[in-house]
Amino acid sequence: xxxxxxxxxxxxxxxxxxxxxxxxxxxxxxxxxxxxxxxxxxxxxxxxxxxxxxxxxxxxxxxxxxxxxxxxxxxxxxxxxxxxxxxxxxxxxxxxxxxxxxxxxxxxxxxxxxxxxxxxxxxxxxxxxxxxxxxxxxxxxxxxxxxxxxxxxxxxxxxxxxxxxxxxxxxxxxxxxxxxxxxxxxxxxxxxxxxxxxxxxxxxxxxxxxxxxxxxxxxxxxxxxxxxxxxxxxxxxxxxxxxxxxxxxxxxxxxxxxxxxxxxxxxxxx
Amino acid sequence: xxxxxxxxxxxxxxxxxxxxxxxxxxxxxxxxxxxxxxxxxxxxxxxxxxxxxxxxxxxxxxxxxxxxxxxxxxxxxxxxxxxxxxxxxxxxxxxxxxxxxxxxxxxxxxxxxxxxxxxxxxxxxxxxxxxxxxxxxxxxxxxxxxxxxxxxxxxxxxxxxxxxxxxxxxxxxxxxxxxxxxxxxxxxxxxxxxxxxxxxxxxxxxxxxxxxxxxxxxxx
Numbered sequence: 099x100x101x102x103x104x105x106x107x108x109x110x111x112x113x114x115x116x117x118x119x120x121x122x123x124x125x126x127x128x129x130x131x132x133x134x135x136x137x138x139x140x141x142x143x144x145x146x147x148x149x150x151x152x153x154x155x156x157x158x159x160x161x162x163x164x165x166x167x168x169x170x171x172x173x174x175x176x177x178x179x180x181x182x183x184x185x186x187x188x189x190x191x192x193x194x195x196x197x198x199x200x201x202x203x204x205x206x207x208x209x210x211x212x213x214x215x216x217x218x219x220x221x222x223x224x225x226x227x228x229x230x231x232x233x234x235x236x237x238x239x240x241x242x243x244x245x246x247x248x249x250x251x252x253x254x255x256x257x258x259x260x261x262x263x264x265x266x267x268x269x270x271x272x273x274x275x276x277x278x279x280x281x282x283x284x285x286x287x288x289x290x291x292x293x294x295x296x297x298x299x300x301x302x303x304x305x306x307x308x309x310x311x312x313x314x315x316x317x318x319x320x321x322x323x324x325x326x327x328x329x330x331x332x333x334x335x336x337x338x339x340x341x342x343x344x345x346x347x348x349x350x351x352x353x354x355x356x357x358x359x360x361x362x363x364x365x366x367x368x
Numbered sequence: 369x370x371x372x373x374x375x376x377x378x379x380x381x382x383x384x385x386x387x388x389x390x391x392x393x394x395x396x397x398x399x400x401x402x403x404x405x406x407x408x409x410x411x412x413x414x415x416x417x418x419x420x421x422x423x424x425x426x427x428x429x430x431x432x433x434x435x436x437x438x439x440x441x442x443x444x445x446x447x448x449x450x451x452x453x454x455x456x457x458x459x460x461x462x463x464x465x466x467x468x469x470x471x472x473x474x475x476x477x478x479x480x481x482x483x484x485x486x487x488x489x490x491x492x493x494x495x496x497x498x499x500x501x502x503x504x505x506x507x508x509x510x511x512x513x514x515x516x517x518x519x520x521x522x523x524x525x526x527x528x529x530x531x532x533x534x535x536x537x538x539x540x541x542x543x544x545x546x547x548x549x550x551x552x553x554x555x556x557x558x559x560x561x562x563x564x565x566x567x568x569x570x571x572x573x574x575x576x577x578x579x580x581x582x583x584x585x586x587x588x
Contacts (some may be wrong), residue, residue: 328439
């Protein structure tokens with residue numbers, strides 16, 4: 099039978115890609131802001147060294163979900179979490195887990211590039227380490243490695259002591275990625291990392307994400323589903339705090355299992 | 369800026385060129401099976417057709433995936449649209465080579481026929497067109513594509529000559545009819561291969577120049 103009309107693969111695929119090891123798993127994860135429930139019990143598996151994209155309309159809970167993956171949600175006043183998130187099999191909500199140490203393993207990049215404006219490029223890269231109480235000195239090798247990984251080294255290697263805010267928007271975002279990478283995380287959470295950037299800067303970030311998956315597990319939240327299609331291996335579609343569908347990105351975009359997913363990705367939503 | 373999409377497109381081009389190689393080999397073997405009355409070789413062509421079909425499905429699948437995930441535009445879109453039309457043409461050529469092999473197999477069971485006429489030349493010309501069409505696609509060479517399109521007239525003439533030759537043969541002795549009809553079919557198969565090569569080349573011109581030239585005179 100012609101493979102691209104086959105649905106057998108869709109039916110058979112487990113939550114994580116068959117050849118990939120599971121890095122993170124949420125089980126019945128619920129989250130609230132005060133009395134308002136944002137996540138209504140999300141269970142999904144995130145494979146190691148792959149890009150998992152979370153898509154869905156505004157208010158679907160996609161950002162809240164990734165913030166629960168490194169315990170950032172709980173820092174919001176009135177916010178509450180229930181359920182479990184396993185990182186390499188250990189529940190990160192276990193009371194013995196230190197959230198600061200956890201966030202070193204599960205780094206985060208935000209929508210708006212937020213370099214520390216009074217710090218140089220070099221200091222920005224090292225800022226995360228300093229906040230963790232590590233004294234890397236001038237951190238020459240570390241700075242070069244993090245900036246190279248973030249595909250920014252060639253553009254800034256001669257101006258490392260210039261202010262981080264002297265860079266363009268796209269460069270600032272890559273600087274923030276370098277700052278996250280300097281902590282040598284295992285997982286990188288990216289919340290709309292390119293939504294404030296122009297198409298060329300966006301493409302650079304997308305290519306970077308594609309390259310980074312060789313070394314890191316990446317979870318990216320995006321309202322741009324074309325971006326999810328271009329760079330991710332797995333795509334999860336959320337709606338109203340519920341996981342509607344998760345699958346290999348090519349399957350979700352070619353042959354989604356759920357009508358709601360189909361309506362959303364074809365623009366028939368609403 | 370290099371895009372990972374470019375690597376995917378290169379991979380697909382390579383896969384299509386590999387499929388083209390398999391198709392050319394099928395043509396060459398079917399011609400040898402016919403001219404040398406080699407039934408084992410004819411069987412081989414028939415069996416190997418499945419592998420070509422498999423590559424077609426694989427390219428279809430990957431093309432669909434790239435359209436779904438990469439939202440191609442401009443030359444990328446034309447490339448994938450071209451690929452979706454070129455792949456079935458190649459598969460059709462392989463099926464025609466299989467048809468040649470089937471007729472070769474039937475002829476090998478009958479008394480030898482000495483009147484092949486221009487069949488060798490016709491086969492060589494059709495095969496040459498297929499080879500160049502694949503090359504034009506891989507190199508995105510519209511000039512070569514137009515050259516191949518012009519070559520189609522030569523194949524049409526050779527097909528006509530081959531038909532007349534078989535017709536004479538049938539008129540000379542009615543016991544030749546079944547063999548001569550099989551050879552007439554074979555001539556038609558080569559002509560159709562050349563037609564498919566022409567279709568591929570029309571798509572190559574579209575890919576390179578964004579210009580539709582099918583159903584119209586070649587615009588220099």
